[in-house]
Amino acid sequence: AQTVTQSQPEMSVQEAETVTLSCTYDTSESDYYLFWYKQPPSRQMILVIRQEAYKQQNATENRFSVNFQKAAKSFSLKISDSQLGDAAMYFCAYRSAPYGGSQGNLIFGKGTKLSVKP
């Protein structure tokens, strides 16, 4: 079974600085998808970024980018120019592809709580 590990329960960053959140996963599959979701205090789950495992190029979305290391099974999220609104829980998630044993369901890590200091 696939597992997702986020080893940093809490992180802190100064406003305007850069922070990297770690995520590792375990799988025997060769094709899959990885996601980062943000959960602010409003508790809404918001998609931040996603990465297809077959793509070598790292995904980017404005100030958010990932460092995807397939061989190391690592999928870190980098937030540049951190803003107060970035303060939230961040969850890393895995999904099999096309629709493997997990039938395409998301497997989540336990989350990293990010604080942004003004």
Added chain:
Amino acid sequence: DADVTQTPRNRITKTGKRIMLECSQTKGHDRMYWYRQDPGLGLRLIYYSFDVKDINKGEISDGYSVSRQAQAKFSLSLESAIPNQTALYFCATSDLGLAGGADTQYFGPGTRLTVL
């Protein structure tokens, strides 16, 4: 209007009561999911449905049941609520995506359930 809505947003109930959480979506997605979030545990899948006639158990389905009344509606029931079902519950939807690829799941705002 929100694409995925959940009712109620907050609910307090007593042990042994039957309770239903409802989810509706206007995204036109075929796939719907129910997750549970506990502090320090992330989200875990309870049930999922790929269409109205296809319902499947997830990782933690014991004590829960679901009903897919229509493409747009997916309800989660606790037949006899117990205190350890106190949690934040999320509904999510997705479609197949391009060529069956990375269908992204979109989440509702969540329902905070407290069982006393």
